[in-house]
Amino acid sequence: MKLSLENLQSLVRCMVCNKKHRPAKMVVLEEDEKRTALHLSCDGCGASSLVFLSLGQLGVMSLGVPTDLEQAEARALYQGDPVSLDDVLEVHEFLKGHTGDISALF
């Protein structure tokens, strides 16, 4: 969901102290046609939160959760390759077929 920083700013407040956010304190983590995920760090109270905005029939809904993640950590989390189901199955099959001592693998 493409929103200008001004729009984001008017939608997003600190969950803890209710202070409005300045664009510099927000980073967009993920964005598609209907959803946007943001990381905020409040310069009022220092709290960080993740905010998910989604476009629904009633307009833009926002959901915020407090987080311990720093901006850079949150960004890394979103940009890292998610583990796919295939990877999980592959490891599972491998371990199933392995009869020796698991610690010998490492």
Ligand SMILES: [Zn+2]
């Ligand atoms: Zn705050």
